[in-house]
Amino acid sequence: MRILVFGKDGQLGKAFKTFLNEESPIFYEKPSIQFVGRSECDLVNSSNLLQLLESYKPELIINASAYTAVDKAESESDLAYAINAKAPELMAQFAVSNNACLMHYSTDYVFDGEKYGFYLEDDLCNPLGVYGKSKAAGEEAIAKVFATSTQGQYAIFRTSWVYGSGANFIRTILRLAKERDQLNIITDQYGAPTCAEWLAKASLSLVLNERGEIKAFPSGIYHAVPSGETTWHGLASYVVNTALEAGVQLTVRPSEVRAISTDEYPLPAPRPMNSKMSTNKLQAAMAASDTYNEAIEFPGFIGWEQMVHEYIRKLASGGLI
Template identity: 40%
Template sequence: MTVKLMLTGANGQVGTSLQQRAVSLGWQVLAVDRSELDITDRDAVLQVAARFQPDVIINAAAHTAVDKAESEVAASYAINRDGPQFLAEAASRGNAVLLHISTDYVFAGDKDGVYLETDAVAPQGVYGASKLAGEQAVATHCSKHLILRTAWVFGEQGNNFVKTMLRVGAMRDSLNVVADQFGGPTYAGDIADALLAMAQRALQSDFAAWGVYHFSGAPHVSWHGFAEAIFAKAGELQLLAQLPTVNPITTKDYPTPAKRPANSRLDCQKIQHVFGIQPSNWQHALANLQQYLPQ
């Protein structure tokens, strides 16, 4: 049986990787971005899904501008809560499996250790609160759901920390990077692989392990440590004429409209146990760093 996948957010960091990988698996893919399907339009979502009749829906669409979300509250909730609800309704109507991407921002970020799927949620800003509302909407409206919380996403497509470091690093002798926030950088291609592996398992008739899973990169590191690793690889590959000095600073030294979690370290044992999926190896993913340079 050829799997039919309906993919939203198809041109984003994870969506692009999903599209490529699903096609290579021989899946029939309906890949849409916002210009082709506004997921906040319930009637449009239900109509497109009814017409295509997917086996799997993967929602990679999100309002991810964390700072802008503080002032764009309605847009954040429309895209991060309402859109996932409508996709969940569509999946439920068509008996499809729904996979939804969520975030470390659902947590307060003040725990000493790693965050488990069962830990109390306490988002500190609009982005995290709207994403948590999306998780709840998915769980409420579609029984066959898998929610994948991830963190610190980077990939060849879109804007991300790796690209910013290379761009800024090429222009400056030194730069300041926050050293008191910790997490696991996660390669978008690995997220795509994880989602597709989960979908394949979830399509089997004996599958019942629905719910929330964590997937992020290892080893855990600070933003400063991640920046140093990026520039070390850039130096190894001779991508920059001169490597900048990376100065560690505190969160207080770099105020932003939205509060960032100090601790974004996600425990990934559950996804390893249920699906056999290992954490993303972000150091390995930096091997193709030249693809992150401005074109």
């Protein structure tokens, strides 16, 4: 099988690069895997993207790339739409023309955050800013392309608050907690922190069978986040406490992680206040499958606290804090 992974330098792309390789035990037959980043393929350049797809002829496309600069997107809308909407549309067109599978990643920002409770996949999208609008446009473009074809499969995984290898909220909190004696963190936005490695395993568990081959699954949108919920303030407090328990020397004390409202920390782009998403659809699709790849070692929909705790412990033991 030929696999093409876009976004190799991002947190999710790095997770795939760590987990997927030609010698990975999840594959019965040795695959051919190519990881590409901006230096290998500029997604803004449509001809460059199409040339790569046509020359490599992937059977599985994993689009872990995205324009994620939420605030800069307000002034760089053309760039955001080119990467988040047009490029995925071209990938989808290739997939249907070549009977391939497309795995694409989207975001909680496609919602306005006004719903009470957990969002479902078919809830109305009403993004507030350019970033969310461009990601929603990408979802719509993919679905439209596949709707007119009987070939190929696709899965759009909506997720939230991703962390992994690279810059993210958790590492920012750890850095600031060593530099400052007080942190002011937003407490009225709700969601679920998602480990990039967990997300990669969750999505592959839907798409690959026990031999590491693409299996039949219901194409569509799936919410992929761990169980539980928290706020940015709740996450920051948990990070500080866990780091201190791991023996990390911090300047800030847990009592000095102060809760503030969104209004007290204005930003160029609006954020959804509620990013909680139900994963019942993805769990049901996995349970309904008659094949499961045990080598993926997907831990299930465990709580976000367990994964954040493990993540911080690994950073601490590796001297990365």
